[in-house]
Amino acid sequence: xxxxxxxxxxxxxxxxxxxxxxxxxxxxxxxxxxxxxxxxxxxxxxxxxxxxxxxxxxxxxxxxxxxxxxxxxxxxxx
Numbered sequence: 001x002x003x004x005x006x007x008x009x010x011x012x013x014x015x016x017x018x019x020x021x022x023x024x025x026x027x028x029x030x031x032x033x034x035x036x037x038x039x040x041x042x043x044x045x046x047x048x049x050x051x052x053x054x055x056x057x058x059x060x061x062x063x064x065x066x067x068x069x070x071x072x073x074x075x076x077x078x
Contacts, residue, residue: 002052002073003047004077004078007043008074010042011043014040014043014063015067018036018063021036040060040063040066043070049069049073053073
């Protein structure tokens with residue numbers, strides 16, 4: 001069963017990292033981008049998101065689209 005409450009918290013963490021990236025210094029960008037990628041990978045793996053959206057893994061490199069897809073999963077299973 002999908003843990004919606006925890007998924008929402010983890011998605012919020014991803015959003016925070018995206019916001020950090022927007023204000024990051026040049027020397028911090030690569031590290032934050034890596035953290036964002038890892039967070040997305042963890043979301044897909046930990047919540048088996050491909051069970052709810054078969055194409056989500058192919059959209060993992062497009063953060064805003066990925067976030068939208070996760071939001072749709074949350075809404076559909078709330």
